[in-house]
Amino acid sequence: MLNDAKVKAQLAQSKAQFRAARSELASAEHARDKSARLVAEDILSNIALTEADFAVVVAKEKVAVAQAQLDIAEAALAACIVKAPFTGAVINTLFNRGEWVNAGDPFLELVNFYQLNIAIDIPPSLAQNLKPGLVTRIMDEAQTVGEAKVKTIFPVIDPASGLLRVVWQVFPHEGVLLSGRYVSLASWE
Secondary structure (H helix, E strand, C coil), X not given: CCCCHHHHHHHHHHHHHHHHHHHHHXXXXXXXXXXXXXXXXCCCCHHHHHHHHHHHHHHHHHHHHHHHHHHHHHHHHHCCCCCCCCCEEEEEECCCCCCCCCCCCCCEEEXXXXXXXXXXXXXXXXXXXXXXXXXXXXXXXXXXXXXXXXXXEEEEECCCCCXXXXXXXXXXXXXXXXXXXXXXXXXXX
């Protein structure tokens, strides 16, 4: 959350201006109604009623302006809350609390739980039954904590290690954080 003290003060000011504008409108409507009664009793001329009607129109416009300013202040307060564009976790904070950040500067690093990939180097003999789209379970000891689906199988064996690289797309179960954990894949054969 960004520092919202100034925005909250502006919101309070906008609320007060809105209440004042509504009170002014109520007062103008009361004066118009009073003028209408006095015109009906031939105590005031019709011009007094016309002026009272005009004062009501002006007061309504002031209420509309105050409402717009209140909407802007509420939107500014809502903009003080920073929301991630995806479900994830903060893995690094780039600024300390209370430091100034320019608009557009990154200040957090997030990991997206639903776009995790694992690259595993395996012996070519284990890749015989692998094909893109194949799904297996992700295990943490004896507990299933998610699924992994084959995304890419590299077509070349690394000459130094003799291993084949397989990239798996990771789908953790709801509420499970896999970053920083040692997990294994269930057999896919």
